[in-house]
């Protein structure tokens with residue numbers, strides 16, 4: 001395929017909140033295909049707070065000059081792999097697609113997807129956020145029926161699914177969120193058992209009221225000072241699945257330390273970080289399972305789709321505002337969609 005590939009590359013590491021000047025919108029020739037590779041015309045690009053981490057100084061100089069890292073769903077326009085026919089749809093497994101119109105990806109790092117229930121679902125419910133919730137809740141936290149599970153950042157793409165999986169596994173799911181609209185979303189639309197609205201009562205009071213017997217599992221998307229309150233409220237033998245630190249990504253100062261860490265010893269807690277990509281070998285089986293739950297109406301999620309690749313910088317900034325959004329997705333162009 002000949003033509004130009006418009007793409008957003010990283011010009012500089014952001015200091016604090018990302019700014020449009022951290023990115024450049026350029027056009028390069030559409031990349032050529034190698035052996036066992038696929039050229040995708042990207043249709044939907046996942047917008048995630050983790051993109052702020054991938055362009056940060058923490059990750060190092062490799063990000064500079066390259067397209068912004070992103071997961072995406074696209075249509076196969078050229079293929080040297082028998083697994084991917086031209087015209088079919090695929091999603092990348094490791095975030096290599098990038099914020100651009102076309103991307104060449106090794107067939108081994110792609111999965112075929114179909115428009116059922118929708119192409120965008122493969123970036124949320126059945127995509128990287130859903131898989132993060134699945135492996136965090138089942139493999140890392142090892143939830144068991146009857147346990148009390150607390151999820152922070154609960155209205156977000158990962159948290160909303162994490163709570164629903166805890167419910168499916170027979171647990172009592174309590175979401176931590178900010179604001180009454182999001183608290184209602186958790187309980188009324190997603191089926192959480194309860195919500196703690198940090199803006200209404202703060203975490204310590206919320207935990208005392210909503211989880212009086214203590215917490216077996218804390219699924220942490222937010223990190224920061226909230227962990228101190230959580231540690232003081234865990235049951236003996238409790239587990240903390242450390243998924244993300246979204247409250248810290250735009251801070252220049254090093255994250256504050258925890259002071260209540262003695263509770264980890266006293267209560268014999270396990271605090272384990274994890275990265276979803278390390279479970280890629282089990283993605284297919286997990287997606288099959290999650291598909292059944294979606295079809296049965298047991299897993300749902302709101303999506304917010306912004307149209308036009310030109311709007312990438314503003315869309316990334318939107319991830320950090322406090323609105324109820326569900327999964328954020330950038331539709332590359334107004335045309336061709338399913």
Ligand SMILES: NC(=O)c1ccc[n+]([C@@H]2O[C@H](COP(=O)([O-])OP(=O)(O)OC[C@H]3O[C@@H](n4cnc5c(N)ncnc54)[C@H](OP(=O)(O)O)[C@@H]3O)[C@@H](O)[C@H]2O)c1
Pocket residue numbers: 048049050128129132152153154155156157158159176177178182221222242243244245246247248274275276277319320322326327328
């Ligand atoms: N470990 C992995 O492999 C992996 C993979 C994917 C994502 N992650 C991480 O998982 C976390 C959630 O990702 P996501 O895709 O669900 O993001 P998201 O859709 O943007 O949701 C994040 C949620 O966190 C809450 N939040 C945001 N900023 C906050 C702040 N300053 N203080 C307190 N709460 C804040 C908000 O929920 P409320 O308004 O409801 O509080 C927001 O909806 C992120 O930290 C991400 O980096 C990790």
